[in-house]
Amino acid sequence: MSQIIIIRLLKISIVLGLCLIVTGHALIVSSYFTRQHGINGIIIAAACIAIGVLLSLPTKIYLTILLMEAEKRYLKAHSHKHK
Structure with missing residues (x-):
């Protein structure tokens, strides 16, 4: 796979993870959800946070790490121009 596709997949993974964390937190804070589902509701919310x-x-x-490597290449390229 090309590096652009990998970065897009990673960005999607980050957004999905953050959405799951926020969803899990909202479920735990929601008194209706915890009253309705009891301990299973808390387990579901905690699982959302953990997966996120x-x-x-x-x-x-x-x-x-990718950004650090890109910065190294950028600095190396510009240090040769200024000499």
Whole structure:
């Protein structure tokens, strides 16, 4: 796969992960949901948060590494021009 496709998939994964985290938090805070579903509702909300964290954190690390590599190439290219 090309790097552009990988970055798009990672960005989608980040957005999906953040949406799951916000959804899980909203479900826990919602008194109606926890009253309606009891302990199973809390487990569902916690699972949403856990899956959201799993989706969002590794992709952020990978994108940070890609940005650091791009910055190295940029600085290397511009340091040769100024000499």
